[in-house]
Amino acid sequence: MRNMDFDVAVIGGGPAGMAAALAARKQGATVVILERDSRLGGILNQCIHQGFGLHYFGEEMTGPEYADRFRKMVEKEDIAVMLESMALALGEDKTVTALSPSLGLCKIKARSVVLAMGCRERTAGAIALAGSRPAGIYTAGMAQKICNIDGYLVGKDVVILGSGDIGLIMARRMTTEGANVKLVLELAPYSSGLKRNIVQCLDDYGIPLKYSHTVTRVEGYPRLTGLYYAPVGEDKKPILSEERFISCDTLLLSVGLIPENDLLNGLGVNISPVTQGAVVDENRMTSMEGVFSCGNVLHVHDLVDNVSQEAEIAGAAAARYALDGGVCKGDFVNVVARDGVRYALPQRISRGEGKLRLFFRVGDVYKNCRLIVQSGENTLVSKKFMVLAPGEMGSADIDISLVDGDVVVRLEK
Amino acid sequence: MKYDCIVIGGGVVGAAVLDRLAAYNLKVLLLEKEDDVASFTTRANSGIVHAGYDCEPGTLKARFNVRGNELIWRDARELNVPHLKCxxxxxxxxxxxxxxxxxxDRAVVNGVETRILDRDQTLKIEPNVADEIEYSLYAPSAGIVSPYQLAIAYADRAILKGGEILLEAEVKAVSRKNGTYFVETSKGVFESAIVVNCAGAYGARVNDMAGAEHFETVYRRGDYFVLDNTERKNVNTVIFPLPTAAGKGILVAPTADGNVIYGPTAVDSANPDDTATTPDSLDVLRKNVPLSYKRPAFNKCIRVYGGLRTLIGHDFVVGESKVLDNFFMAIGICSPGLTSAPAIAEYIEALIVERTKATVKQSGIVAPPRRKRLAEISEDELDALIAKDSAWGRIVCRCEKVTEAEIVEAIYSPLPATTVDAVKRRTRAGMGRCQGGFCGPKVMEIIARELGIPLDQVRKGGGATIARYAVKEVE
Structure with a gap:
């Protein structure tokens, strides 16, 4: 057992973890990053498509390029990086137990902890996909890893269930590698992915997308040979009389991402049932003092640029907490999502001065609507949107000095 | 090649039979058509060790269940197989x-200890039974065991004792000449004085091939939900409804690996390969689980699966054929087949030893590879392991916390795990909530490296590969 001591322990070395560590180091804290893979970068390493960095770096780059920028910055700083190191447990005293092939079992005493573990994909099991259990059914991210890191296609006749961004990206990726992506099915009447991905990954390649449809069961063993799909009613249940068969050797699933907060099990940290991430304040501190959360483990983002910015808030605050013993100003009010807004984050903020950016997601597609942020008698934001969709995270800046009781974030037609 | 005894079928029954026969001066071989043992019925059942109260008194089921319940706990302990007498x-x-x-009353006749509990007593044992439940019949000797790990452990121990297992050897024909059986398989013909038919869903077919008794078979499929291990804290015991003609009913139970299962349904089919779940059958579970259990959490499902019970009449068929000498049968092993397996093996062993007058070639317990889970290893022991082999410090499956060393160990077990599914059954890599989304490619990489094959030859199990076509290469 090896004992270590750091001001800030960052769990996860993807985009969130790297940005948090850099921000914490900038405040003068000693920082360690625990990364389970053999290199920093997280899922960005397998996202070889363009579309990263436009907001943060002002230029468009691939995932590995974006990760590399941050990796080089981390390497320049005095930040301890533990690769192939898995955080096994987080103690109530913020001690992180980690396992590493080079260092063995480690106990890392940290004054603050930044959670940056990212998210995992919902699986065929999680949606209780009926039928046989053959090879050929994968989450889009696993297929992406096998394609972009290992250099193999998982199949050639592809159906995709779910229109999340990774699914859309993989539709294009498999097509350019010679696969026949026959159909994309989406349970909802709208896509959970970015509009630009629908256009650039499906429309440009003539790949059909059927909304309000789902897979009813799969067929074939040991290899998938086809599947049945059907439209769904308002209750999201398939209308079996309209069931149809399509042959395929591959079914990719892009049916949702789940923040991977397993480390918090048993610690009593408040978890939002909507985001499945921790409930945080403006510093991204969770209900457990000194434990911060950022990136996709907090809530699922569409753009890595937003992840980096959020992580900088968490990392800097974690450092201040570690060095000064406190960052919370107290005097909290809740941020409440209502009337079409699915969630707003941070979920609680302290009264005071200055500006704060709220992030939110809506629960359906809304056209020509107005986002209202209200606190007591004060209207903090009243902003018109041509369209708001669940697949695109929105933001609104508020003046904290106007906060007078709970902040309500809602939509008006 | 000539053997004293050939066992057909590598489910838990066949593996247990081989394990026992391998202790004697007999040349024994097990033939399995799939690419691993425990690949069909054994991998997809409830994993329940039944107490034996509900079997009709006087049946083979009653006899082997009650005896099996005594033997299985000892075997699971000796073989390091996850189990819990809950x-x-x-x-x-x-x-x-x-x-x-x-x-x-049946329990009394069968010699099984039970107690009738009122609601308060029931709640002390199982706080989450449905509100309408007023009574329960408690059987302290029941519990859970990992069915596939038990079969794998029997197989491993059998090999260590000198038994042989040939995988992907599907039996095509069985004939007999001058007292010798010729078992024709996809991997050649094997000769033997004795054949034991443990072919599970294909048991009646093997009987027909050999010219032994003909049996009509019913395949009763059961579908299950597997719940995330965060649900384990809500279930203490195996919760059954009252049994019906279709079986023991839809249970809620912990698994020996730390999950919870809801199931099985009972859907009759004529097809021995039909283990596909159906939406209707899964809906039956959604409707029925709340009748006995008040905290159903279908949203915590991580997997659904279906398995078959193979029914021949109302009882097991265990013993020697009346038509063919030296042709033994352990078929129609539906529920409580897993619990009964060690007792059936003990019985078959006795018949064969009597017939062959074989003598024990070794005494004492041979332990198969110890499959410890990371959480069971002390901190000091773990550091010592990592110092010797850094792979003990490299977590491959993050959900179930499985290290690279455990995966490598599985690949080099007496019965080597050569597929992603075989590794999964031995180590739990890929059995957690991400279902191999993260560790799948890593496990494939380790298998490819250890077996010296390219990634596109690594199989999931059942013969199918995962990485199928190399992406376009750039010169």
Whole structure:
């Protein structure tokens, strides 16, 4: 057992973890990053498509390029990086137990902890996909890893269930590698992915997308040979009389991402049932003092640029907490999502001065609507949107000095 | 090649039979058509060790269940197979008390200890039974075991004792000449004085091939939900409804690996390969689980699966054929087949030893590879392991916390795990909530490296590969 001591322990070395560590180091804290893979970068390493960095770096780059920028910055700083190191447990005293092939079992005493573990994909099991259990059914991210890191296609006749961004990206990726992506099915009447991905990954390649449809069961063993799909009613249940068969050797699933907060099990940290991430304040501190959360483990983002910015808030605050013993100003009010807004984050903020950016997601597609942020008698934001969709995270800046009781974030037609 | 005894079928029954026969001066071979043992019925059942109260008295089921319950705990302990004697309850509403008493009467005849509990007593054991439940029949000797790990451990130990296992050897024909059986398989013809038919869903077919008794078979599929291990804290025992003609009913139970299962349904089919779940059948579970259990959490499902019970009449078929000498059968092993497996093996062993007058070639317990889970290893022991082999410090499966060393160990077990599924059954890599989304490619990489094959030859199990076509290469 090896004992270590750091001001800030960052769990996860993807985009969130790297940005948090850099921000914490900038405040003068000693920082360690625990990364389970053999290199920093997280899922960005397998996202070889363009579309990263436009907001943060002002230029468009691939995932590995974006990760590399941050990796080089981390390497320049005095930040301890533990690769192939898995955080096994987080103690109530913020001690992180980690396992590493080079260092063995480690106990890392940290004054603050930044959670940056990212998210995992919902699986065929999680949606209780009926039928046989053959090879050929994968989450889009696993297929992406096998394609972009290992250099193999998982199949050639592809159906995709779910229109999340990774699914859309993989539709294009498999097509350019010679696969026949026959159909994309989406349970909802709208896509959970970015509009630009629908256009650039499906429309440009003539790949059909059927909304309000789902897979009813799969067929074939040991290899998938086809599947049945059907439209769904308002209750999201398939209308079996309209069931149809399509042959395929591959079914990719892009049916949702789940923040991977397993480390918090048993610690009593408040978890939002909507985001499945921790409930945080403006510093991204969770209900457990000194434990911060950022990136996709907090809530699922569409753009890595937003992840980096959020992580900088968490990392800097974690450092201040570690060095000064406190960052919370107290005097909290809740941020409440209502009337079409699915969630707003941070979920609680302290009264005071200055500006704060709220992030939110809506629960359906809304056209020509107005986002209202209200606190007591004060209207903090009243902003018109041509369209708001669940697949695109929105933001609104508020003046904290106007906060007078709970902040309500809602939509008006 | 000539053997003294050939066992057909590598489910838990066949593996247990091989394990016992391998202790004698007999040349024994097990033939399995799939690419691993425990690949069909054994991998997809409830994993329940039944107490034996509900079998009709006087049947083979009653006899082997009760004896099997004694043997299986010892075997699981000796073989390091996950198990827990957590007891079971059959729950009943107020008006069903009489049915519980009938069940208890059977228990008395079968020699099984049970107690009828009222609601308060039931809640002490199982706080989450449904509100309508007023009574339960508690059987302390029931519990859970990992069915596939038990079969794998029997297979490994059998090999260590000198038994042989040939995988992907599907039996095509069985003939007999001058007292010798010729078992024709996809991997050649094997000769043997004795054949033991443990072919599970294909048991009646093997009987037909050999010219032994003909049996009509019913395949009763059961579908299950597997719940995330965060649900484990809500279930203490095996919770049964009252049994019906279709079987023991839809249970809620912990698994020996730390999950919870809801199931099985009972859907009859004529097809021995039909293990596909159906939406209707899964809906039956959604409707029925709440009748006995008040905290169903279908949203915590991580997997659904279907398995078959193979029914021949109302009882097991165990013993020597009346038509063919030296042709032994252990077929129609539906529920409580897993519990009965060690007792069936003991019985077959006795018959064959008597016939062959074989002598024990070794005494004492041979332990198969110890498969410890990371959480069971002390901190000091772990550091010592990592110092010797850094792979003990490299977590491959993050959900189930499986290290690279465990995966490599599985690949080099007496019965080597050569597929992603075989590794999964031995180590749990890929059995957690991400279902191999993260560790799948890593496990494939380790298998490819250890077996010296390219990634596109690594199989999931059942013969199918995962990485199929190389992406376009750039010169």
């Amino acid at each position: 007891g079971s309850i059959v729950v009943a509403r107020k008006e069903q008390l009489e049915k519980l008493r009938e069940l208890q």
